[in-house]
Amino acid sequence: MKRLLLTISFVLSINALSAMPKLKVGDIILLDLDCYSCQVIEDETNSRFSHSGVVISDGRELYVAQSLSNVHHLKVNDFLRMTKKFIVKRPVVNIDRFKKYHWQVYKRNYYQLPFDYLYLWDDESLYCSEFIYKFMNALIDFKNFEVAPMDFSNNWNYWEDHFGTTPPQDMPGISPEDFNKSKDFKLIYDSVK
Template sequence: MKKTKYIFAIITFLMSFGCALFIANSMFGNILFGSRPVSILDKIKEGDMIFQTSQSKQCEAIRIATNSKFSHCGIVFIEKGEKYVFEAVQPVKYTPLETWIRHGKENQFVVTRIKNASTLLNIETLQKMKNYAKRFNNKDYDLYFEWSDDKIYCSELIWKIYKNGAGIELCPLQKLKDFNLKDTRVKAILAERYGNKIPLDESVIAPSNLEKSKIVTTIIDTY
């Protein structure tokens, strides 16, 4: 009887492990390579940019105003061998990569990488980017999308890290008035934030601007 229970326990464990592995494979596109699960996340390198669709009224307004499915983004850094997304939320912080992915709608995400990254993003340059990024850690999220360092939003964070840490301008800045501000949902958010004094000439950068940059290439797209 004890032997039967022992065998049953082993079978149950193996079935549970198999189910867990199947779920992980489904979420992150893992495949079996030899005896080790190889994930599409293994393709992601330090300095890569990652984009997702977040779900909130503000994020919906961002998607509409920028005519894009993306409303949030971050930059990938490696700390002690683990991949993190450095992101501007409240507050700015490092989020484990897989946790960050699960925060997005249906776990979907896109990863882009600057062209010629192997040359442009050497160890020294990446360290400069990480050193520059540290000044923003734990800073407040910028609800007003102002182009200052007092507070900061997600796409602004990435743009400034590349510009000031690596000397690379990912794309030109835009003005707030350049976006689609006529939709009632966008108007509601603007009225809530600014009242009647909308800073139409404020310099801004959107996740979609970074994702469409002419100097990046798409590495992963799970949409």
């Protein structure tokens, strides 16, 4: 019986992924993760999403680039194994330059940079959505998408403990939810609908 339930669960998850449109370079995948700090991020940004990645290609295969521990890329299925709750957003602005040069820019300027545990915009480390914004913004002319002051007030005590100091309140930043709200992207898939 247990084996049957596992098989049914596996088949249903494969069917859900097969309904997803084919991913393209430049697509953004926003994840709804369930770790404690992820829940705090979602609460702070009034969002379902706490992590993000961008679809890239080496010319042979699609990957998802992310900043988690450091900036790196992994196979799409490996990225999606983190959760069954995600959406895919596709740019509606011209991304021809991004498609043409993204791999070189990624490898030269971003690959293996450290994760930004302090969420500071102007240092050499990058948190997930900061990496994606800076990476894409270097090659895309966004129309309705820019950084905004960060707000840590909903969970101030958590953030003081996390940072070991005062949170970077009102400093420039960007969150996965900012990608979700931006008019420069359209929703092409939601795994929970």
